[in-house]
Amino acid sequence: MTATTQLAAQWHDVCGLDDLVNNSGVCALIGEQQIAIFSLTIKGEQQIYAISNWDPVGKANVLYRGLLGSIGDEIVVASPLYKEHYSLVTGRCLERDDVSVLAYKVKRDGDRIFVAVE
Amino acid sequence: MALGERGGIVIDDSCLTSDPDIYAIGECALWQNRIFGLVAPGYTMARAAVSHLTGGDTRFTGADMSTKLKLMGVEVGSIGDAHERTEGAQSYTYFNQPEGVYKKLVVDAEQKQVLGAVLVGDTSDYDTLLQYALNGIELPEQPESLILPSSDAAPALGADALPDTATICSCHNVAKSDIVTAIDGGCCSLGDVKGATKASTGCGGCTALLKNVVDSELEKRGVEVSKAICEHFNHTRQELFHIVKVNGITSFEQLLEGHGKGLGCEICKPAVGSILASVYNDYILKQEHLPLQDTNDIYLGNMQKDGTYSIVPRVAGGEITPEKLILLGEVAKQYNLYTKITGGQRIDLFGARVEQLPEIWETLVAGGFETGHAYAKALRTVKSCVGSTWCRYGVQDSVKTAIDLENRYKGLRAPHKIKFAVSGCTRECAEAQSKDIGVIATENGWNLYVCGNGGMKPRHGDLFATDLDTETLVRYIDRVLMFYVRTADRLQRTSVWMDNLEGGLAYLQDVVINDSLNLNDELEAQMNSLVANYQCEWKTTIEDEASRKRFRQFVNSKAADANIQFVEERGQVRPATEMEKKLGTNKAIPVDVI
Numbered sequence: 001m002t003a004t005t006q007l008a009a010q011w012h013d014v015c016g017l018d019d020l021v022n023n024s025g026v027c028a029l030i031g032e033q034q035i036a037i038f039s040l041t042i043k044g045e046q047q048i049y050a051i052s053n054w055d056p057v058g059k060a061n062v063l064y065r066g067l068l069g070s071i072g073d074e075i076v077v078a079s080p081l082y083k084e085h086y087s088l089v090t091g092r093c094l095e096r097d098d099v100s101v102l103a104y105k106v107k108r109d110g111d112r113i114f115v116a117v118e
Numbered sequence: 119m120a121l122g123e124r125g126g127i128v129i130d131d132s133c134l135t136s137d138p139d140i141y142a143i144g145e146c147a148l149w150q151n152r153i154f155g156l157v158a159p160g161y162t163m164a165r166a167a168v169s170h171l172t173g174g175d176t177r178f179t180g181a182d183m184s185t186k187l188k189l190m191g192v193e194v195g196s197i198g199d200a201h202e203r204t205e206g207a208q209s210y211t212y213f214n215q216p217e218g219v220y221k222k223l224v225v226d227a228e229q230k231q232v233l234g235a236v237l238v239g240d241t242s243d244y245d246t247l248l249q250y251a252l253n254g255i256e257l258p259e260q261p262e263s264l265i266l267p268s269s270d271a272a273p274a275l276g277a278d279a280l281p282d283t284a285t286i287c288s289c290h291n292v293a294k295s296d297i298v299t300a301i302d303g304g305c306c307s308l309g310d311v312k313g314a315t316k317a318s319t320g321c322g323g324c325t326a327l328l329k330n331v332v333d334s335e336l337e338k339r340g341v342e343v344s345k346a347i348c349e350h351f352n353h354t355r356q357e358l359f360h361i362v363k364v365n366g367i368t369s370f371e372q373l374l375e376g377h378g379k380g381l382g383c384e385i386c387k388p389a390v391g392s393i394l395a396s397v398y399n400d401y402i403l404k405q406e407h408l409p410l411q412d413t414n415d416i417y418l419g420n421m422q423k424d425g426t427y428s429i430v431p432r433v434a435g436g437e438i439t440p441e442k443l444i445l446l447g448e449v450a451k452q453y454n455l456y457t458k459i460t461g462g463q464r465i466d467l468f469g470a471r472v473e474q475l476p477e478i479w480e481t482l483v484a485g486g487f488e489t490g491h492a493y494a495k496a497l498r499t500v501k502s503c504v505g506s507t508w509c510r511y512g513v514q515d516s517v518k519t520a521i522d523l524e525n526r527y528k529g530l531r532a533p534h535k536i537k538f539a540v541s542g543c544t545r546e547c548a549e550a551q552s553k554d555i556g557v558i559a560t561e562n563g564w565n566l567y568v569c570g571n572g573g574m575k576p577r578h579g580d581l582f583a584t585d586l587d588t589e590t591l592v593r594y595i596d597r598v599l600m601f602y603v604r605t606a607d608r609l610q611r612t613s614v615w616m617d618n619l620e621g622g623l624a625y626l627q628d629v630v631i632n633d634s635l636n637l638n639d640e641l642e643a644q645m646n647s648l649v650a651n652y653q654c655e656w657k658t659t660i661e662d663e664a665s666r667k668r669f670r671q672f673v674n675s676k677a678a679d680a681n682i683q684f685v686e687e688r689g690q691v692r693p694a695t696e697m698e699k700k701l702g703t704n705k706a707i708p709v710d711v712i
Binding site for chain 1: 381
């Protein structure tokens with residue numbers, strides 16, 4: 001499964017900048033899709049990432065509650081249920097080849113946060 | 119199909135039944151009129167069956183039926199020729215009637231080898247004796263020392279003493295030589311060896327032995343066995359604790375910048391969060407500490423498999439008023455929570471969605487409850503019996519002492535969870551000897567036991583001091599706990615800490631009772647400051663709008679997570695299975711957002 005979004009993706013205004021919790025995650029609902037949005041300070045700069053909130057191993061909507069960190073050069077979230085690591089950039093699972101999550105495009109415009117969803 | 123006289127499907131050496139198209143393995147199979155009711159023979163049978171199917175010649179030739187288990191609460195173990203049927207066999211027995219322990223060691227005529235053993239009431243020698251029996255290891259000069267209570271060190275069987283043929287993992291039939299081969303083939307960690315050999319991935323009973331063998335083999339090859347906590351810090355937890363304390367470090371970023379690399383991970387972040395809490399007892403949810411907490415600590419609840427939380431209010435000493443009991447019932451009814459009594463004498467409420475937590479706790483706090491820290495590596499419970507207040511046999515007020523201890527140490531962050539118990543007399547109804555800190559009443563005061571454990575690897579607590587008055591008791595516990603918090607490894611329970619403490623019990627007694635390190639004033643001062651700074655994390659959280667905001671499933675919607683669904687079972691809710699969700703079973707209980 002590739003982790004980029006489709007061509008017909010649309011930007012959705014999901015929350016304000018001050019809704020994000022630094023070095024932690026929140027979750028947005030767009031249609032029926034749950035999207036985990038993470039804010040990290042890396043080398044003094046804020047970076048924002050978005051991946052699917054569904055934990056494909058634990059089968060629950062919990063990834064936004066996972067701990068953030070790095071494994072080697074990869075920026076990851078650890079599932080709060082069984083601790084698999086997912087890349088915030090690609091959605092790849094570092095421990096297992098048979099599962100992955102979707103990664104979404106996310107941007108900041110002024111003090112609003114937008115996520116691109118099909 | 120041919121069946122045995124007393125049941126069981128008759129199989130031959132290839133596990134083939136009387137029907138040439140059907141194999142039978144495991145407990146249903148009868149081989150030479152014997153049933154093998156253990157998992158390891160089941161695997162061996164499977165190998166024989168597969169071998170026959172694929173044209174190999176592996177046969178089932180019986181199996182070692184040595185085993186240990188618990189029968190009606192009594193530990194029993196049996197190894198090899200337990201009944202001395204071998205010609206010339208001789209035996210040693212140890213019988214301790216008061217403690218209900220019986221051990222028999224069967225040896226050959228020359229007293230060189232173990233033929234079998236029987237263990238009742240105490241199977242702690244099982245692993246060692248089994249290795250002697252399976253591998254024909256020569257007995258020590260005084261074979262009886264293997265079953266006698268160890269006044270000092272019983273000759274333990276180190277990894278190096280095991281021959282290459284020694285079976286380490288009997289579930290997957292992995293010998294020491296297989297592990298050596300795996301390491302020679304490039305495996306350089308416990309995980310690698312597990313992956314390559316499958317050792318320790320069955321029942322898991324050999325985990326500790328496997329680790330010993332792997333560490334010892336790696337060390338032999340000059341591999342430095344890394345004690346680093348994770349890839350971000352090249353330090354142990356003790357070293358990090360020391361760095362934080364000595365350098366007055368107050369944040370993860372500060373520590374990472376000076377002493378680590380990368381962004382951290384789910385191992386080092388909570389470990390540092392716990393160290394900071396142990397040193398300063400800052401409100402655990404302060405903005406800068408928040409991302410360090412493990413998810414259970416962040417949401418102040420225990421996440422269950424469906425992403426909901428369980429709620430465990432503190433019930434100090436297990437004493438609760440009818441009013442509070444009713445309140446718990448009312449909350450459970452209002453929010454449709456599943457209720458269960460815990461092993462620590464309190465009540466667990468399951469199935470609360472993350473956005474319900476603050477309002478549930480608002481009700482609980484208003485009713486006089488505090489957080490129970492069931493989600494934290496911290497003091498959990500102080501279990502107690504009713505003691506001298508009600509019991510005909512009680513000699514001290516165990517309930518009052520339990521409540522006082524629980525209130526003193528609640529909120530204390532530690533390398534792992536901590537459990538206490540206080541018994542009002544020597545009958546020990548509170549099971550204090552299986553706790554990290556156990557207190558048992560005597561005619562003259564209290565006996566203090568330390569570093570006991572139940573759970574996966576049970577350990578009886580060591581008798582630390584006798585006939586203490588209450589004040590001395592508390593002082594000793596202060597020091598023991600604070601010394602543990604300072605020196606233990608991440609996720610190391612007190613039992614394992616004690617087993618690894620150089621000098622063991624005598625050393626700890628010397629530190630705590632005789633102040634051999636000249637540390638006691640500092641340990642006590644630190645504990646006093648932690649006690650003085652205690653706050654109920656839930657009370658602080660519900661009083662702060664910004665903190666409450668974090669308890670949302672969605673940042674842009676008040677909807678509930680549609681994947682959380684319950685069905686009814688035995689009059690309460692439980693999470694729906696994947697199948698039940700797919701079928702959309704009509705037993706699902708609709709849950710309204712309140």
